[in-house]
Amino acid sequence: MSSKAPSTRTRAAAPQTTxxxxxxxxxxSRNIMRKDAGLNGELDRLPQLAWLLFLRAFDEVENERRALDRSYKPAITGTYRWSAWANGDLTGDPLLEFVNGDLLPHLRETRGSQSAGDTRDTLASIFANIDNRMLSGHLLRELVDQIDKVDFANADDLHTMAHLYESMLKEMRDVAGDSGEFYTPRPLVRFITDMVNPQVGEEVMDPAMGTGGFLVEAFEHMIVNARTARQREKVQASIRGFEKKSMPYLLAQMNFLLHEMDGARTVQTNSLMNPIADMRRDGVDVILTNPPFGGEEEKGIQSHFPANQRTAETVWLFLQAVKARLEKRKGRCGIVVPNSVLFDQGVGARIKADLMSKFNLHTVLRLPNGVFAPYTIIPSNVLFFEHGKQQDHVWFYEHPLPEGRKNYTKTKPLQFEEFADCEKWWGGSDREGRVENERAWKVPLTDIVDGKYNLDLRNPHRPDDLTHRSPSELVAELIDTERELLGVLEQLQREIKEFSA
Structure with a gap:
C-alpha cells in the first residue's frame, strides 16, 4: 500500500526546551492520546509516545552526523525522515494511510550490512513489532505536532530529555508491574555496577537488559575514566545486551540514544536461544543483570543446557548462561536472584556446586522486603562472583531497612545513599580488610558444601526478631503481610478474568 508523499512545511525554530x-x-501529548479510541491505558499510550519520540530524536542524531561527516549515509532517507513527513500537511485518514501503509512497513524492512551495531538493522529490529494504535488521524496529527516541539539538537536539551525520559521509564515500569513484569531500581543498579567496577576496555553484557538500566549505568561508570578518543571508542563498543520483548527493547534503544550510547550492540532475542557451547565461545568480561523471576522456558531452550542441570525455571537457565559467558575471559558478575536460588537443593544445588567449582562466589547481598515494591514481595538477593578458585568462605551482607521502616514502598523506595555502609565495608576492588559486624558475616565453604549448597543463611549477629518484639508488633506485621497477600490474590483474580474474557 502506498500513499502520496507528504509535502514539507517550514519548521519554526524551536525555543529552548526547558x-x-x-x-x-x-x-x-498524553492528553491528546487519552482522546483516541485505539489507546487503552498507559500500556498503550506510553509505547505510542516512545516510538514517535524515538523517531524525532533519531532524526536529530542523523542531522548532526550528516553535519559532521559529509560521507555519512543516513539510515532513514527521503519522505520517511521525521523532518519530511512530520512537518508535512498530511492529517486525518491520509496521515494514517502513510504511517500504517508506508512508514512503519519501510522501517520494518530496513536492512543494513548485518554487522554488529549497524543502525539500519537496529531500526528493523526495533520496529518489527511496533504498530500505530491510534485510530484518529487528526489526533495523531496533533500528537506529532506536539512531539515536534521537542528540540533534541542541543546537548543541554538532550540531557534534559534524558532526565524526563527516565521518569517516563519509571512510569512504564509501574504500569508494566501490573502485568507481572518489574525492573531493577536505579539505586540498586548503580551500587551493583560500582561494586563490580567495569573498566575501560572490558566488554559488559546484560543478557536480559529490559529497558537498559544496567548497560546505561555501566557505560556512564566507564566513560568517566576514558581519557582519550580511542578509549571513548572502546567504551562505546563495549556494551552488549539482549532483550526478548519488543517494548522494553524499544525503550532501551531510546534510553541509549538519549545517553549518547551510539555503539551499543544489542539484539532483540531470547539470549537463552544459543547452545551453551556457543555462549562459552562468545564471552565477555563483565555481566550485570536481573533475569526474570518465576518464568519458564520451553523444552527446546532447556535442551541447550547440560542434562543434569536442565530446568524450566528461567532464573536457573540464566545463571548457567552467565557462567558460560564469563568462562573464556575469566570475568565477573553481579546478578539479582530470588530467595529460591539460595535455598533450592534440587537441580539448583547442582548449578550452585558447578558455579563454585569454577568461580569464587565472594559476596551474597541480602536485600530487605520491598526493594521491588510495588511489583513483587518476593525477597531478593545479589550474587557477586568472579572466575577463579573459590575462597574457603563466602561473605554475606544483610542490607538494613531505614530505621523505623518495615519495608520499602512505592512512595518510599530504596535510596542509593543507604548503601554507604556496605560500600565502606566492601573493601575496594581487592575486598581487603572486611570484618564481621552486625550486618556482615562469613560462612566457611565446608559448611556450605555440607549443607548441600543452601545459601539461605540467617545473620548470626542479629537476635531472633520473634523473641525480641512485642505481641502488638508481631500482630501488626501479620496484618500487613495478609494485606499484601490479599492484593496479590486480587491481582491474580483480575488477570484470570481478563484472560478468560
Missing part, C-alpha cells in the same frame, strides 16, 4: 516546557509537551 524541563518545565518538556513536561508540558509530554503532558499535552
Amino acid at each position: 524541563r518545565a516546557r518538556l513536561q508540558s509537551i509530554i503532558k499535552e
Whole structure:
C-alpha cells in the first residue's frame, strides 16, 4: 500500500526546551492520546509516545552526523525522515494511510550490512513489532505536532530529555508491574555496577537488559575514566545486551540514544536461544543483570543446557548462561536472584556446586522486603562472583531497612545513599580488610558444601526478631503481610478474568 508523499512545511525554530516546557509537551501529548479510541491505558499510550519520540530524536542524531561527516549515509532517507513527513500537511485518514501503509512497513524492512551495531538493522529490529494504535488521524496529527516541539539538537536539551525520559521509564515500569513484569531500581543498579567496577576496555553484557538500566549505568561508570578518543571508542563498543520483548527493547534503544550510547550492540532475542557451547565461545568480561523471576522456558531452550542441570525455571537457565559467558575471559558478575536460588537443593544445588567449582562466589547481598515494591514481595538477593578458585568462605551482607521502616514502598523506595555502609565495608576492588559486624558475616565453604549448597543463611549477629518484639508488633506485621497477600490474590483474580474474557 502506498500513499502520496507528504509535502514539507517550514519548521519554526524551536525555543529552548526547558524541563518545565518538556513536561508540558509530554503532558499535552498524553492528553491528546487519552482522546483516541485505539489507546487503552498507559500500556498503550506510553509505547505510542516512545516510538514517535524515538523517531524525532533519531532524526536529530542523523542531522548532526550528516553535519559532521559529509560521507555519512543516513539510515532513514527521503519522505520517511521525521523532518519530511512530520512537518508535512498530511492529517486525518491520509496521515494514517502513510504511517500504517508506508512508514512503519519501510522501517520494518530496513536492512543494513548485518554487522554488529549497524543502525539500519537496529531500526528493523526495533520496529518489527511496533504498530500505530491510534485510530484518529487528526489526533495523531496533533500528537506529532506536539512531539515536534521537542528540540533534541542541543546537548543541554538532550540531557534534559534524558532526565524526563527516565521518569517516563519509571512510569512504564509501574504500569508494566501490573502485568507481572518489574525492573531493577536505579539505586540498586548503580551500587551493583560500582561494586563490580567495569573498566575501560572490558566488554559488559546484560543478557536480559529490559529497558537498559544496567548497560546505561555501566557505560556512564566507564566513560568517566576514558581519557582519550580511542578509549571513548572502546567504551562505546563495549556494551552488549539482549532483550526478548519488543517494548522494553524499544525503550532501551531510546534510553541509549538519549545517553549518547551510539555503539551499543544489542539484539532483540531470547539470549537463552544459543547452545551453551556457543555462549562459552562468545564471552565477555563483565555481566550485570536481573533475569526474570518465576518464568519458564520451553523444552527446546532447556535442551541447550547440560542434562543434569536442565530446568524450566528461567532464573536457573540464566545463571548457567552467565557462567558460560564469563568462562573464556575469566570475568565477573553481579546478578539479582530470588530467595529460591539460595535455598533450592534440587537441580539448583547442582548449578550452585558447578558455579563454585569454577568461580569464587565472594559476596551474597541480602536485600530487605520491598526493594521491588510495588511489583513483587518476593525477597531478593545479589550474587557477586568472579572466575577463579573459590575462597574457603563466602561473605554475606544483610542490607538494613531505614530505621523505623518495615519495608520499602512505592512512595518510599530504596535510596542509593543507604548503601554507604556496605560500600565502606566492601573493601575496594581487592575486598581487603572486611570484618564481621552486625550486618556482615562469613560462612566457611565446608559448611556450605555440607549443607548441600543452601545459601539461605540467617545473620548470626542479629537476635531472633520473634523473641525480641512485642505481641502488638508481631500482630501488626501479620496484618500487613495478609494485606499484601490479599492484593496479590486480587491481582491474580483480575488477570484470570481478563484472560478468560
